[in-house]
Amino acid sequence: MTVERTVPRGILGFPVTPMNEDLSINYDSYQKNIEFLIENGLNSVFIACGAGEFHAINDEEYEQLIIKAKEVVQNRVPIYTGVGGKITEALKQAELSAKHGIDGYLILPPYLITPSQDGIYSYLKTIIESTQLNAIVYQRDNCVMTLDTLKKLAEIPQLVGFKDGIGNIETNVEFTQALGDRLAWINGMPLAEVTMPTYLNIGFDTYSSAISNYIPFASRQYFDALLSGDQEKVKQLYEDIILPIHNIRKQKQGYAVSLIKAGMNIVGLPVETHVRPPIAPVEQNHYNALADIIKLAKEKYAEVSGGK
Template structure:
């Protein structure tokens, strides 16, 4: 009965840079390949983890094409195309569709707080310009706007707005979505420390950058939920909780880069003003990662 294209673990690659702060595409493809082969159920380039707002148009397009090429149809791809203006959002949404994305993800980025009417018109204009599905993304912490459950519900009336990603970290929002929209609503959780509570509330999937570091634990939680085994889900959630909280607290691009290096992988460089974790933070992260693999 659950017939959704996206479900389970939707993995977010970082966007690595070289020493001159230019996008390192070969490394990016390698990092995408790791996500594909480690069990994730979907790939989401150009998310917050992928520092999309720090990239210019050509860089975004190169990342989009590199992802599609590397995934090569093995998993569905949902590409981030958010932009402050409606005109630029449409531009990137069309590019993502043409490049072969399965869907696009859109957060209403704000400088000036937008009214509900402005947000709805924004989504509607983008939706009309493409024919692939849209995942509406709510994340007040990064986007600056907090869409209410009733606005999200209204957005789902737009034909190709079919999925919601909730990252407000408020479990009651998910309850309201599930209650108002029924069992079949496709809502995804984007708040790492809420992974267990969100699945218990009926989330279809978990959008997470943690899959760069601990894919087996992320996938394991989803599988326990699929088996209706709450005790197993609890056990595997508490194993990863400390790490989930830590990478969120330190900022996902910074924490994933360092975590990859701790695991012996190349994480590339960051683009300024973002800076790497300091040495104490690296030690703390290594301790958490070691505790998990022990």
């Protein structure tokens, strides 16, 4: 089997997993979330990852999320899944992804243990080599790599990308200088728009966007302005949208997920604010503050790009 060893670039879409009041998954809303991302120009979808409450999804739901995503995507953009946690579960998720012809997967950190470098290497290598699908490693939490570890992993052809969620710029410069275009470099920091200017300067030309789930026009205008050197537009978007949302997100652990659902609910997408424990829903005062930011974003920026 010949596999195209490419990875999506630019702004990556990370749909949520919408929940009903009883915390069952609302697959109809999930498919509408994915369609919204594609309609608004995101060139890939990463399902059942951090924003999709990967930690709280069982095996049956995981497979259904894959099936429902393929139904709506219809080969228009690449689909990546999240795999990780316990090694046995990660291998099962990788197998399911291969079974359903997914393009690749993002490898999330191992469960609980903070491993040694040879342990991290073994964990990632085992998952990467378990299928012929493209793999992206995600540096965060219990999975922090040295340059030597990443170099060894880069010898495996299935590895196509590196996503950073730690924010150690010195280390990231070492990585990009040593490996160059061998990997796609993805900014995976919370609300990645905040740090993207720094990441872009060291070779990271791609990022995952939480706000694209509800105000994709803002993320698109921001990235276009950044790439074109329009510093005044970047500054305006920081002041009006990005930093105010970032400040709300910092108020509570778990808002990296629940704040996305709140934003989608505010703009009228069919997504309720329900989240599975241990994540908590957004508090009403923070919900109201986010609504004010979104109102300003629509008034000031949506018409420019025909945004929804």
